[in-house]
Amino acid sequence: MSAQYEITETLDCKGLCCPMPVVKTKIAIKKLKVGDILEMISTDPGSIPDMKAWAKQTGHELLVAEDLGNGEYRFLIKKTH
Amino acid sequence: MAEEKRRRLALIASRGTLDWAYPPFILASGAASMDWDVAIFFTFYGLPLLKPKISAQVSPLGNPAMPMNMPFGPEWFQKINWPIPNLIMSNVPWFEAMATGLMKKTFKNKGVATVEELREMCLELGVRLIACQMTMDVFGFKKEDFIDGIEIGGAATFLEFAADADVSLFI
Numbered sequence: 001m002s003a004q005y006e007i008t009e010t011l012d013c014k015g016l017c018c019p020m021p022v023v024k025t026k027i028a029i030k031k032l033k034v035g036d037i038l039e040m041i042s043t044d045p046g047s048i049p050d051m052k053a054w055a056k057q058t059g060h061e062l063l064v065a066e067d068l069g070n071g072e073y074r075f076l077i078k079k080t081h
Numbered sequence: 082m083a084e085e086k087r088r089r090l091a092l093i094a095s096r097g098t099l100d101w102a103y104p105p106f107i108l109a110s111g112a113a114s115m116d117w118d119v120a121i122f123f124t125f126y127g128l129p130l131l132k133p134k135i136s137a138q139v140s141p142l143g144n145p146a147m148p149m150n151m152p153f154g155p156e157w158f159q160k161i162n163w164p165i166p167n168l169i170m171s172n173v174p175w176f177e178a179m180a181t182g183l184m185k186k187t188f189k190n191k192g193v194a195t196v197e198e199l200r201e202m203c204l205e206l207g208v209r210l211i212a213c214q215m216t217m218d219v220f221g222f223k224k225e226d227f228i229d230g231i232e233i234g235g236a237a238t239f240l241e242f243a244a245d246a247d248v249s250l251f252i
């Protein structure tokens with residue numbers, strides 16, 4: 001579904017609880033360039049609503065937020081500013 | 082929106098037990114991750130949360146609804162909420178230390194960050210940690226007792242920041 005995106009970096013947040021996936025995403029995105037795409041994988045079910053809220057607040061673009069069905073969640077975030 | 086008006090979170094951390102130590106650092110690091118400006122004002126029993134090593138404990142006696150679960154063994158065993166009489170909780174030596182150990186182990190098993198880790202994230206994300214001058218004097222704390230990167234201030238310092246806050250919480 002997201003094969004068309006070129007991923008710049010992947011961040012592993014598996015096993016981490018709230019708020020760490022959001023915190024680590026923020027720290028990782030700071031280090032990227034505008035237009036770069038960050039892939040983040042988590043296992044915290046709360047990270048789907050949290051990442052949506054995070055994107056709304058920060059203005060970065062949440063391209064993909066999907067439940068992989070194996071207890072993992074995958075996000076693609078495009079740095080916009 | 083990130084560039085225009087940044088949102089602002091003002092927190093007061095007044096409790097020093099393990100269960101009360103988490104909310105300010107979780108909210109602060111979460112908000113800072115969302116590009117909010119954040120300050121936490123540490124006062125009264127919140128002050129020791131600024132010490133290099135946080136030795137916060139949890140009191141089952143003071144929290145009657147606190148579940149007493151075991152962090153090991155099969156799932157059915159971990160789900161048992163052990164009914165421990167107050168008489169035992171208040172008289173068995175080191176009961177609080179044991180309860181604290183069990184809670185820390187449960188948190189670790191579930192992947193919850195330690196309070197120190199969350200505080201480190203707060204500093205990395207630019208959260209202002211302000212120690213209350215007055216309570217520092219009352220309890221005999223000096224700036225050297227605390228981690229680097231904190232500020233010291235009084236009620237006016239906090240209120241000046243909180244005046245323009247979108248969210249203010251007393252914890």
